[in-house]
Amino acid sequence: MLIKIPKSWQLRDSDATPQNIYKDRRRFMAGVLKGTGVAMAGGIAGSLIGRDAFAAWVRGEKLANVVKSQYTVDEDLTPYESVTEYNNFYEFGTGKDDPFDNAKDFVTRPWTIEIAGEVAKPGTYDIEDLLRSEQLEERVYRHRCVETWSMVVPWVGVSLASIIKRLEPTSKAKYVAFETLLDPERMPGQHRRVLQWPYVEGLRLDEAMNPLTLLATGVYGEVLPPQNGAPIRLVTPWKYGFKGIKSIVRITFTEKEPPTSWNLSAPHEYGFYANVNPDVSHPRWSQAKERKVGEFFKRPTVIFNGYGEEVASLYTGMDLAKKF
Template identity: 55%
Template sequence: MLIKRKDRNIILPSEITDREVYAQRRDFIRQTGRFALAAAASLAAPGLIAATLPQPAPRAKIPGVKPGRFSSTTTPNTYQDITSYCNFYEFGTGKRDPERHAHTLKTRPWQVRVEGEVEKPGAYDLEDILKPHALEERIYRFRCVEAWSMVVPWVGFPLADLIKRFQPTSKAKYVEFTTLYDPEQMPGQRRAILDWPYTEGLRMDEAMNPLTLMVVGLYGEVLPNQNGAPLRLIVPWKYGFKSIKSIAKIRFTEQRPVSSWERSGPREYGFYANVNPTVDHPRWSQARERRLGAGFFAPKDKTKMFNGYAEQVAHLYTGMDLRKNF
């Protein structure tokens, strides 16, 4: 399918992805000097190495977080890995751009508008959304981008609990999520890279699965802006682009929504986006993956079906052709 450019300066999704191969080689070079830099930093001024990045707000602890179910026993990636390598095109197409630019996002006050096939629509303040829910930490495997994965200790609550509060009608077959649209706060939205605002969707049974998490923090702390503050989704058996960030609207629909990447590149990005090692992306294999932080030339591991969560979610797709519904 031909994707037309709106002007000559637009970067296609395929072009953006290919550039990361070069970026990862640069990361490997940087990683070879990591320990030397850390030793030097302990002797020099504490903020010297990161002087080119905006200083983040104090990392606020979230009180009362309980250990959650379904946690991986794998050691999580470092806080630095998780917060400095992000896909968040609202702040730039480079993996380091969100860390540099997301300080412009104001996460308080914050409202989430609920629409569609529900008994209780309306505009809900973030505090009202969070108040009834007990927060838990879940260590999830996360397929972040292409052949890279990480393990993240997310803090949140089951999406199913939130959905029940809104009381969907019998017509609600899907849930659509929309990211905040504000080009003043999100400078990447000034470029026609995607059809803004960013949207994603789940089938209702996927949304109600106990693995699906509404996230407000990581490592026991308030979620950083670059990772989708103040409210994001995590669907651990799907590719990272399904886990939409900075959610400003939730809409319940009878018809299947069209997500942003599906609209932009339907040959490469399907609605379901399940991690399936037997279905190759048109430009790379999905069969193997490399843990973020291991270095560009580290050996790859075999990709697990549904990102290792087949026991919990395979039943959702019984009888479906997962090559057609990718």
């Protein structure tokens, strides 16, 4: 008899969001999620990346040669419509439907990513050239947004650690900084001063090198839609959703901790680390419980969003109430 012992990142079948809950998306959004914020974006599956892998998302372009990774759960997923039509992406507006409504014509080719700072191979790379030798993987992650909502999302992406190794950071590199495209004509939300543009985020180098850290390029086996951060975005499932910077155009290796957008905007509310932690409350609400999308009752929040086995050692000896 085969006995399967679940990993710390695996969820029970009973944790899955039933798909029939989402059949009527407008009714669902007008009801259960009204007035809330879910910072999600998705992807699934894998193939060697070529130019055809980034075809127009509106055609539902499938990604071929999918490789399933160990990071998956045997359960229902939060449906595509919920993941792709209800987003936080302030570059396209602050409303949850704004990214879906305003990003339809956002063109993601050509696209380049500048690599800079403490690294042996700096330069401006075409996205296909940067990722060409990487294998896309299917990874199903549980996600938690700072507004206390959670989802189960399937991503397509490549290991950030693999990219970093090829770029060869110097011994001075202690952090990795990310920057989103700055283009108010293409991203109308940037005309409003809700944040300091461009959006910036960062990780400590060991966090960036953790096996869980992903650069996502797709969702549900299809090319990543613009509203979800096309053509490439960051995924760190043990952190709150605002760490998942979208539409990345610059990656810089630094010796000092880089600034991050929400920390610049409200440092008393949003820290650099943003680890999911039930013991550290947001100033305006408790983080002790969360509501899984589609469920009525809240459940206890789990430290590091349930990924403690994989990431807790990164923070040994740190006061997580101060380094929040």
